[in-house]
Amino acid sequence: xxxxxxxxxxxxxxxxxxxxxxxxxxxxxxxxxxxxxxxxxxxxxxxxxxxxxxxxxxxxxxxxxxxxxxxxxxxxxxxxxxxxxxxxxxxxxxxxxxxxxxxxxxxxxxxxxxxxxxxxxxxxxxxxxxxxxxxxxxxxxxxxxxxxxxxxxxxxxxxxxxxxxxxxxxxxxxxxxxxxxxxxxxxxxxxxxxxxxxxxxxxxxxxxxxxxxxxxxxxxxxxxxxxxxxxxxxxxxxxxxxxxxxxxxxxxxxxxxxxxxxxxxxxxxxxxxxxxxxxxxxxxxxxxxxxxxxxxxxxxxxxxxxxxxxxxxxxxxxxx
Amino acid sequence: xxxxxxxxxxxxxxxxxxxxxxxxxxxxxxxxxxxxxxxxxxxxxxxxxxxxxxxxxxxxxxxxxxxxxxxxxxxxxxxxxxxxxxxxxxxxxxxxxxxxxxxxxxxxxxxxxxxxxxxxxxxxxxxxxxxxxxxxxxxxxxxxxxxxxxxxxxxxxxxxxxxxxxxxxxxxxxxxxxxxxxxxxxxxxxxxxxxxxxxxxxxxxxxxxxxxxxxxxxxxxxxxxxxxxxxxxxxxxxxxxxxxxxxxxxxxxxxxxxxxxxxxxxxxxxxxxxxxxxxxxxxxxxxxxxxxxxxxxxxxxxxxxxxxxxxxxxxxxxxxxxxxxx
Numbered sequence: 001x002x003x004x005x006x007x008x009x010x011x012x013x014x015x016x017x018x019x020x021x022x023x024x025x026x027x028x029x030x031x032x033x034x035x036x037x038x039x040x041x042x043x044x045x046x047x048x049x050x051x052x053x054x055x056x057x058x059x060x061x062x063x064x065x066x067x068x069x070x071x072x073x074x075x076x077x078x079x080x081x082x083x084x085x086x087x088x089x090x091x092x093x094x095x096x097x098x099x100x101x102x103x104x105x106x107x108x109x110x111x112x113x114x115x116x117x118x119x120x121x122x123x124x125x126x127x128x129x130x131x132x133x134x135x136x137x138x139x140x141x142x143x144x145x146x147x148x149x150x151x152x153x154x155x156x157x158x159x160x161x162x163x164x165x166x167x168x169x170x171x172x173x174x175x176x177x178x179x180x181x182x183x184x185x186x187x188x189x190x191x192x193x194x195x196x197x198x199x200x201x202x203x204x205x206x207x208x209x210x211x212x213x214x215x216x217x218x219x220x221x222x223x224x225x226x227x228x229x230x231x232x233x234x235x236x237x238x239x240x241x242x243x244x245x246x247x248x249x250x251x252x253x254x255x256x257x258x259x260x261x262x263x264x265x266x267x268x269x270x271x272x273x274x275x276x277x278x279x280x281x282x283x284x285x286x287x288x289x290x291x292x293x294x295x296x297x298x299x300x301x302x303x304x305x306x307x308x309x310x311x312x313x314x315x316x317x318x319x320x
Numbered sequence: 321x322x323x324x325x326x327x328x329x330x331x332x333x334x335x336x337x338x339x340x341x342x343x344x345x346x347x348x349x350x351x352x353x354x355x356x357x358x359x360x361x362x363x364x365x366x367x368x369x370x371x372x373x374x375x376x377x378x379x380x381x382x383x384x385x386x387x388x389x390x391x392x393x394x395x396x397x398x399x400x401x402x403x404x405x406x407x408x409x410x411x412x413x414x415x416x417x418x419x420x421x422x423x424x425x426x427x428x429x430x431x432x433x434x435x436x437x438x439x440x441x442x443x444x445x446x447x448x449x450x451x452x453x454x455x456x457x458x459x460x461x462x463x464x465x466x467x468x469x470x471x472x473x474x475x476x477x478x479x480x481x482x483x484x485x486x487x488x489x490x491x492x493x494x495x496x497x498x499x500x501x502x503x504x505x506x507x508x509x510x511x512x513x514x515x516x517x518x519x520x521x522x523x524x525x526x527x528x529x530x531x532x533x534x535x536x537x538x539x540x541x542x543x544x545x546x547x548x549x550x551x552x553x554x555x556x557x558x559x560x561x562x563x564x565x566x567x568x569x570x571x572x573x574x575x576x577x578x579x580x581x582x583x584x585x586x587x588x589x590x591x592x593x594x595x596x597x598x599x600x601x602x603x604x605x606x607x608x609x610x611x612x613x614x615x616x617x618x619x620x621x622x623x624x625x626x627x628x629x630x631x632x633x634x635x636x637x638x639x640x641x642x643x644x645x646x
Contacts, residue, residue, distance in 0.1 A: 064571070122634050124630045124633075127584060128574075128575075128578055128584065128626065128630040129627070131571055131575060131626055132623045132624070132630065133623060135620070135622045135626065136627065137623075138619050138623075139616075139617060139619025139621070139622070143617055143620060147616060247568070251445070254438075255438075255441060255442070255445070258438050264435050293453075294452070294457075296449045296452035296453040299446075299448060299452075300449025301449070302445055303441075303442040303443065303444070303449060304442075306441075306445075307428065307439075310434050310439075311428075314433065
């Protein structure tokens, strides 16, 4: 089996192998309800950031600023919620949460627009533009909060990050909703197709009258939008907001997206593959945790897993 | 790199130095200048190594992990076997290990035709994880005595009015050696011209007869070796070998090389520009306090520096709207 379809099948095989090996090694603890539930609380943050990274990669770029955008948006949401609830204590929780979410999204969309303009209009290579904005957004968040965590959030916020709805953790629902939106957006809308075409060949897209600039701006706005939703989720899970939260997610999200079969040069990739990749990595990480390995062993295993999958893909596709 | 870019950068560095010096004369004191040099050495050696990778059209994000691994493994070895406790031997061990790890990157990139960014991302994670899992996680503060002696060496001592001498760190000699060696390879050898050719157009380079596989090994091996050297010098400068150290430095070093005129698409870049890029980056981010900006604005200034310099480059080189979209 070769090509993109073959890659997806191989990834499913490796993911199944990771689950089986870890289930045997942990004597079944991996698949107990309580462990599955804790996994379902843990992986949506990385999974959401991976979706944001995927959108940028499909357009042939990369977005290094997603974690900074998430934290900056999270801080905007947290400060809005603490101030609104202090000033209007009588407001219902939903209204206060809505105000926080709106602040986060506004902040995220502005960040994304800046990325998009630098990349699409000015013509700065994506990796450099988002490297610069990553520092600016992180530094902005740091200077805004003076490096302190934003605390004193309303009590009900924890229910969003650590509660369940209809039998499944709320973070999992947020991820599933975002995954559906991104899947439809990237495969079924004109914008999604155009973004892929720009990723496959920007020059040909330009000559085909695809509005390359506007497509790139919208791509990075969408990427930052998902990052800011992730930021609100991270605030709700930790019950605080901080400028340097979750910085290790950045390189992990690139790892997940490439493992999920997205071509780093742009053009091809599916949400389903990214979902399988993040769940496989979570199973590996959770299994190592249950076996009392350190988090360093997990890092080693993730890198090795990526190398093995990529070499396997090379092996099966080498005739082409 | 067009010489114009390097000269413009030199002009900017001079203007920045003069303005900071005018705002606060302490900036131009010998002690401060020596401090700036000291804190540029690690970054400079890494940036010179990365420059070669960028010129070849590749990228490497694993060199901080390689540097930390070489430094920590070498220190651990030297503390177990006392006869290793000579700076020359320690450097040889660190650089050999670094070269081996760099060649592993080259093998993955060259034999399996995998993208360099993804390969080095994966190997960085493997190397860091392996060192922390199998070698150790604790800081080594009682460094091998040769490294402590090395950190006290100076090229030139100058007594300050306060009485204590401030020295120009000896590690600067290693930065100069690395820069001269790299410039000589890039400009004066067939392999060096091959590195530029590979970065400018890989298939053209192959057709005129360059052995691309060998060039890959030279490029990533050199990067690894320099990373080993930088790691050891870094540990001896701060008198602490921390296996978790240097994480995240890859992005700063990429920024320095790009400010210095290297192109991420390959084929462009020079050693002089890269060193100026490092100098500008270190001077600006380390002198904010001297001109009254709180250090929490460091990241913002670094980010703006990257955005402005890449914007200028993009606007200069723009001929077609889709250029730079890659």
